[in-house]
Amino acid sequence: MNILDKIVIDKRREVDLRKSLIPIRQLESSVLFERNTNSLAQNLTASKSGIIAEHKRRSPSKSVINQNLNVQDVAKGYEDAGVCGMSVLTDGKYFGGSLDDLLVARASCNLPLLRKEFVINEYQIIEAKAYGADVILLIAAILSRDEIKQFSELAKSLKLDVLLEVHNEEELHKSIMPSIDMLGVNNRNLKTFEVSLDISKQLSQLIPNDFVKVSESGISSVEAIKQLQPYDYKGFLIGENFMKTNNPGASATTFIEKLTEKNII
Template identity: 75%
Template structure:
């Protein structure tokens, strides 16, 4: 059993428990549920830099990245740095995140927020909306075509943007449908954790132009982003590069300043 299979097996148990404790009708009564979400895809289309900065305390591949952060301060720092949006890990067991992080970030900033989660159930999308997310992530590696369709259409009906993540051409072909806004190529193999930016470059040719192209993982240099822009990428998800510093917002600001030169 690889790490992705373990995460999904645990996620099924977690969602089953949550559904028994907090019904969707309760989530729909959240103050944030009626909030009009912002479109990250629109922001990326009009952005010069396209940086989506992540809040991530730890991961299965790197273990501890930064356990001492205040998510509200990090969000504030990222927004001041001029990022296009913020990705917030809400998985507790493997990434040390929570839905509380999403709410705290939402209370601190106006920019689009992505709930970074292993979504396998419609319940998690309603949960994302109720906690202030603007965007949800779907991972093609763990979902069937039917599931991607049902989950993405629910998200669109709730006014949320959908970022679908793929790792190879097979996943891409099963996933292309009108209910997606952004296609993200993860340069990290979720089974081995190896990183290769050539995955983004190779898949760029087969992503239809109506979708915003996002490159994820392993991006740590200005040159990498400039190189990926030549392949039509407008979004760049950066996690560890900022989070491993003492002040992620400051690191993001310095990075964006150099990128804009």
């Protein structure tokens, strides 16, 4: 059994427990459930940098990345840096995140917030909206085509953007539907954790132009983005690169300055 299988098994148990503690009607009556959402897809389309910066304490592949930073400072720093959106890990067991991180990020900035989570149940999408998310992530590797359709349509009905993540051609083909806004190509194989930008390059030509293309994982340099821009990628999800520093906001600022300065020349 690979790590992804283990995460999904644990996630099913966790969601069952959460559903028993907080009913859907309680989520739907939360203050944030009525707020107008911000579109990450629109931000990416209009941006020169396309950076989606992440808040991530640890991961199964890297163990501890940074446990010392508070979410409020990270969110404000990213917003000041001019990123297009912020990804917030809400998985506790494997990534050290929580829904409280999402709430704090929401209270600290006006960026579009992506709830980075292993979504296996509609409940988590309603939960994302109630905790202030603007975008949900769907991972094709753990969902059937019917689930992708059901979950993405629910998200759209709640005015949430949908980022659908794929790793190969087979996953891509089952994921193309009108209720998806962004197609993310994860350069990390979630089963082996090996990373290669070639995955983004190979899949780019198979992604229809109706979708905003996002490249995820293994992007730690301006050069990596320069390699991917000719393949029509508009979004670049950067997790560990900023989080492993003492000041992710300052790191993101420097990174974006370098990236956009080179665009001018």
